[in-house]
Each structure stands twice: as structure tokens, then as C-alpha cells.
Amino acid sequence: MINKNILKDRYFWIITLLILIITGLHYSNLMSEWEIHIFYRKLYYIPIILSSFRYRLKGGLISSILISILYAPHLLMFGGVVSITMINQYLEITLYLAIGFITGKLVELDYRKQKLFENKVIEITKLQNYTKNIVDSINNGVISTDTNFFITSINRKGEDILGIDEKDEINITNILNDKNVLDILNQAKEQKLQFTNIKTNINVDGEDKFLSITVLPLFNILNKVQGLVIIIQDKSREKNLEAQTVRADRLVAVGELASGIAHEIRNPMGIIKTISQTLLEESDEKDLTEGLEIIVKEVDRANKVINGILNFAKPPDNEMKEISLTELFKEVVLITDKYLSTNNANMELSIGQDVNIEADKEKLKQVFINLIFNGVQAMDKGGKIFVTTELREKGVNISFKDTGRGIKKENLKKVFNPFFTTKEKGVGLGLSVSDRIIQDHNGYLAVDSIEGEGTQIDIYLPMQQKAGVKNKKQNINS
The missing domain is CATH 3.30.450.20 (PAS domain)
Structure with missing residues (x-):
């Protein structure tokens, strides 16, 4: 049976049509000069060669055999007496077969070499892709x-x-x-x-x-x-972890030292305050009363510093619960709203998705409020604080960015050091305590700042097994 795909091939019909036309010329001009039939006979080479190039060895053999069969009766009917001319015509039939075989064979060999080359190219391409996949992995x-x-x-x-x-x-x-x-x-x-x-x-x-x-x-x-x-x-992550480890070790050492000093100072400070209050109640002299009031006030301020040191040195245990980040920020907004408006500042809070995390709610609230207050204090003439959240692999990144005066480059590495501050009335424990709280939550805190443009503080908090993400977008502005 003839392949259906061949029947759809226009070259098949061209070759078939050529064979039929040339054969028809032979049989329709029987009485013509014999030389004209020699010309027609030469035309048979065209479909043989076309068939060989199109269908290779099989096409060359089939077309040459078919032409030989179609042409043979013409010779038997009108060949006449055996002569050299007649023998040449029979030999030409042999040439049809030879041309069909040789041309088809050469095309077949070229086709096989081409297929072999294509297969090699495919193999090399596969090998290159495989190697690239390995390197990419x-x-x-x-x-x-x-x-x-x-x-x-x-x-x-x-x-x-x-x-x-x-x-x-x-x-x-x-x-x-x-x-x-x-x-x-x-x-x-x-x-x-x-x-x-x-x-x-x-x-x-x-x-x-x-x-x-x-x-x-x-x-x-x-x-x-x-x-x-x-x-x-x-090695950026390892470098940052190394810096955090050094910072944590330094904070522990400073905390232990500060705790011992704070305990030793607290007792005499308490005695000074008690005696000052007693003298204040008994004194009627204006100058003495003013002096004693200053002493009591400064002792109270010193006690706040001591309490901060003790909380930094030995923070209370975390009360870890599953909390909604969106709900936590709603509480932060309520607490900071008045402070922001008083200082001609506003905050834009954008939470991409409502993230649930395992955390101590009050401590995180302390960290967020401290960072917002720091941002406001860095903006002398008011400004804007942008707070955004972004999901990361197995965690969430919370970014606080202000439009304040920024931090000098030489001070960036010192901001986490206890008691380091550029504020006139600052203690220098805010960022240290915040950093310690975030570390207790198995996260990390990073600061980036450009002097004159503002400061950005990023907090990364991991999402624990119980934590989840709600497919809900929040946008709170204050």
C-alpha cells in the first residue's frame, strides 16, 4: 500500500506526472522519426534523479524499475531488427536502473551522514544542557x-x-x-x-x-x-551572623557588669533619696528646698537608668503566643498616634499580608514603639515614617524607614553598643534592648542609614510551625 503521507507530497505527483507525460510522448508518436524517441528516452533521467533526491535509494530504484517496465513494450513493438542502435536502447534501460541505484545510494549515504550529524548535535546539546543544569544547581x-x-x-x-x-x-x-x-x-x-x-x-x-x-x-x-x-x-550571611554573635557576646558581658554595678549603686541612691525627702519635709529654707528637690529628681532619673540596665542585663522570660502582626500594629498606632501628631510627623503602615507569628506581644510592641519614637526624634522639623512588611523564606521582614537626619557612617557600627547615644538626654539602651528582644525571638535587626536622608531599620522574624499567613492585605495610615 502507498503511504498516505507520500500522496500528500507534491514531489510525488510531479515525478508521477513527468513519467506519464514522457511515456505518453513515446506511445503517441509511434510513427515519428526514431531520433525523436531518443530525445524522449533521455527525458526519463529527470524523474529518476528527482525521485532519488527526494526518496533516496528506494525512490531511485522504484522510479527506474517503473520507467523500464513502461518503456520496454515500446522497444519490443517497434525495435525492428537487432542492431547496434537496438542494443544501445536496451543498455539504456540498464542505465536507468544503474542511475536510479547509484544516485539513490549516494543520496542515502548523505542522508545517513546528515542524520548522524544531527544526532551528534542533539547529543552535544543534551550534554551541554545537562552540564549547565549541574552547574546551575x-x-x-x-x-x-x-x-x-x-x-x-x-x-x-x-x-x-x-x-x-x-x-x-x-x-x-x-x-x-x-x-x-x-x-x-x-x-x-x-x-x-x-x-x-x-x-x-x-x-x-x-x-x-x-x-x-x-x-x-x-x-x-x-x-x-x-x-x-x-x-x-x-559569605554575607555568615559575616552578619558573626557580627551578631560578637555583638551578643559583648552585650552579655556588658550586661553582667552593668547588673553588678546597678545593684551596688541602687542601695546608696535609695538612701540618698530617702534622706533628701526627709530633709525636704522638715526644711523651710527656700534655697535648701530647691536643692533637695533637684537631688530627688536626679535620683529618680538615675533609678530609671538603673532599671533599664537591670532589664537589659536580665530581661524577664518571654511569654510566647501566636499573635497577628496586623492586630499588633493597630495597638502600636493607637499608642504612637498622639506622639506623632504632636511632633508634626505621620506614619504610613502597609502590611502586605496578615501574618501570624509566635512572639511575646508586649516585648515586640516595646521594640516597635521605641523604633517609631527614635524615628520621630531624628526628624527635627517633622516628617514621615514608612513601616512595611514583606514575606521572606520562613519568615517576615518588618521595615521602619524615617526621613530624618540619618546616622553618620562612623556611628553605624556603634548604634547597638550599650550606652551609645547622640541624644542629649538619651541613655543609649533603646537599640541594645530592642536588638536583644529580637534575638530572643530568633530573629535579627539590621540598620542602614544615609546621613541627611534618613534611616531604615529592618527586623526579620521567623514564622514558627504554628504561625500562618492570611490572604488579606492591610493598609493603615496615621
């Missing part, structure tokens, strides 16, 4: 460059770390522009050396990243360097 940035340090390939993690796209034509020296790193890249290329654990830092979209880099020369089959392989590890 590596949790480090893997980059290859040419000898001029232009990036030739980069995996997904590398794109994330460096903040670039594989399609971009980028010179790695424009990103890793540390002089020490540039020297190492040149040494690796020229001296064929490997370098490991190179420390550097870069800024990507305003975010500082701390990197550990390994550099290896990339060799071709002639053992000549054709570029470099650069492996990048993002």
Missing part, C-alpha cells in the same frame, strides 16, 4: 572568562550574587575591582596558578556583599590558558 557562583576577563558563561547563582544577566557582555574586573583581586586574576592567567579563599566585598544594588573567591586557569586541549574559572561564595 551548584550553590556557588561559577563563572568562566576569556583571556581579557570578559564573562563567557555564568550560572544562576553567580547571576544572583553579582546582580547581572548571562546575556550581558561584562568584564569581571568591572565588578571585582579590588586591586588585590585584579592582581590575582592576572597572576592566575600569566603564571597558571590557582588561588583560593580570596576575601573581597562588592556593592550590588546598594547592598554590601562579602565574597570568598577561588580562581583557576582554564586550559584548552593544547594546555594553553584560554581564560579563567572563578568560583564565588556569598
Whole structure:
């Protein structure tokens, strides 16, 4: 049976039509000069060659056999006496078969080579994709460059770390522009050396990243360097955790020392206050009364500092409960609303989704109110505080951003130190206590500020197993 797909092929009908037309010319001009039939006979090569190129060996053989069968009766009927001319015509039938076979065979061999080449290309493409998938699955940035340090390939993690796209034509020296790193890249290329654990830092979209880099020369089959392989590890999280650990250890040491000092100071301060109050009740002298009132007032202020120190050194146990972040912020808004309006400030609170977390409600409220008050105090002529929440992997990020005077760059690393403050009447325990509370909730607190533009404080809190997310958007402005 004829394949249905062949019947849909226009070349099949063209070849068939040519054979029928040429055969028809032979049989419709029987009385013509014999030379005209020689011309018609030559025309048979056209469908044979077309069929060979279109359908390869099978097409060449079938078309040549069919033409031989169609032409043979013409020779038997009108061939006449056996002669050289007659023998040549019979030999031409043999040529039909030979041309059909040879042309079809050559096309068949070319087709097989082409298919083999296509299969090899497919295999190489699959291998390249498989290799790329492996490289993309590596949790480090893997980059290859040419000898001029232009990036030739980069995996997904590398794109994330460096903040670039594989399609971009980028010179790695424009990103890793540390002089020490540039020297190492040149040494690796020229001296064929490997370098490991190179420390550097870069800024990507305003975010500082701390990197550990390994550099290896990339060799071709002639053992000549054709570029470099650069492996990048993002150590930013480890660096931040290390800084938090150092900070926590420092706070514990300061807390224990402060606790001992506070206990020793509290007793004599209590005695001073008691004696001052007794003398105040008995004294009628105006100057003495004013002096005693100042003493009592300053002792009370000192006691507030001592209580803050004791709370910082030995904070009470957390009362962890599942709470709604939206409900918590509603309470914070009620408490801070009057303070904001009095200081010509307002707050824009935008909660993307109502997040439930495991936390000590009162302590988190203390942290949020403290950060809002700090923001207001940093805005001398009033301004705006933006509070936003954003879901992160297994947690939520809460951002407090003010439009105040900002923090000097040299003071950014000191803001968590106990008793560090730039306020005239500040104690310097607010951020330290807030940081400790957030750490007790297995989260972390980060500060970023530009002098003259404002300060942003980010709090990350993990969502525990009982915590959830309600598909609901909140927007509260005050």
C-alpha cells in the first residue's frame, strides 16, 4: 500500500506526472522519426534523479524499475531488427536502473551522514544542557572568562550574587575591582596558578556583599590558558551572623557588669533619696528646698537608668503566643498616634499580608514603639515614617524607614553598643534592648542609614510551625 503521507507530497505527483507525460510522448508518436524517441528516452533521467533526491535509494530504484517496465513494450513493438542502435536502447534501460541505484545510494549515504550529524548535535546539546543544569544547581557562583576577563558563561547563582544577566557582555574586573583581586586574576592567567579563599566585598544594588573567591586557569586541549574559572561564595550571611554573635557576646558581658554595678549603686541612691525627702519635709529654707528637690529628681532619673540596665542585663522570660502582626500594629498606632501628631510627623503602615507569628506581644510592641519614637526624634522639623512588611523564606521582614537626619557612617557600627547615644538626654539602651528582644525571638535587626536622608531599620522574624499567613492585605495610615 502507498503511504498516505507520500500522496500528500507534491514531489510525488510531479515525478508521477513527468513519467506519464514522457511515456505518453513515446506511445503517441509511434510513427515519428526514431531520433525523436531518443530525445524522449533521455527525458526519463529527470524523474529518476528527482525521485532519488527526494526518496533516496528506494525512490531511485522504484522510479527506474517503473520507467523500464513502461518503456520496454515500446522497444519490443517497434525495435525492428537487432542492431547496434537496438542494443544501445536496451543498455539504456540498464542505465536507468544503474542511475536510479547509484544516485539513490549516494543520496542515502548523505542522508545517513546528515542524520548522524544531527544526532551528534542533539547529543552535544543534551550534554551541554545537562552540564549547565549541574552547574546551575551548584550553590556557588561559577563563572568562566576569556583571556581579557570578559564573562563567557555564568550560572544562576553567580547571576544572583553579582546582580547581572548571562546575556550581558561584562568584564569581571568591572565588578571585582579590588586591586588585590585584579592582581590575582592576572597572576592566575600569566603564571597558571590557582588561588583560593580570596576575601573581597562588592556593592550590588546598594547592598554590601562579602565574597570568598577561588580562581583557576582554564586550559584548552593544547594546555594553553584560554581564560579563567572563578568560583564565588556569598559569605554575607555568615559575616552578619558573626557580627551578631560578637555583638551578643559583648552585650552579655556588658550586661553582667552593668547588673553588678546597678545593684551596688541602687542601695546608696535609695538612701540618698530617702534622706533628701526627709530633709525636704522638715526644711523651710527656700534655697535648701530647691536643692533637695533637684537631688530627688536626679535620683529618680538615675533609678530609671538603673532599671533599664537591670532589664537589659536580665530581661524577664518571654511569654510566647501566636499573635497577628496586623492586630499588633493597630495597638502600636493607637499608642504612637498622639506622639506623632504632636511632633508634626505621620506614619504610613502597609502590611502586605496578615501574618501570624509566635512572639511575646508586649516585648515586640516595646521594640516597635521605641523604633517609631527614635524615628520621630531624628526628624527635627517633622516628617514621615514608612513601616512595611514583606514575606521572606520562613519568615517576615518588618521595615521602619524615617526621613530624618540619618546616622553618620562612623556611628553605624556603634548604634547597638550599650550606652551609645547622640541624644542629649538619651541613655543609649533603646537599640541594645530592642536588638536583644529580637534575638530572643530568633530573629535579627539590621540598620542602614544615609546621613541627611534618613534611616531604615529592618527586623526579620521567623514564622514558627504554628504561625500562618492570611490572604488579606492591610493598609493603615496615621
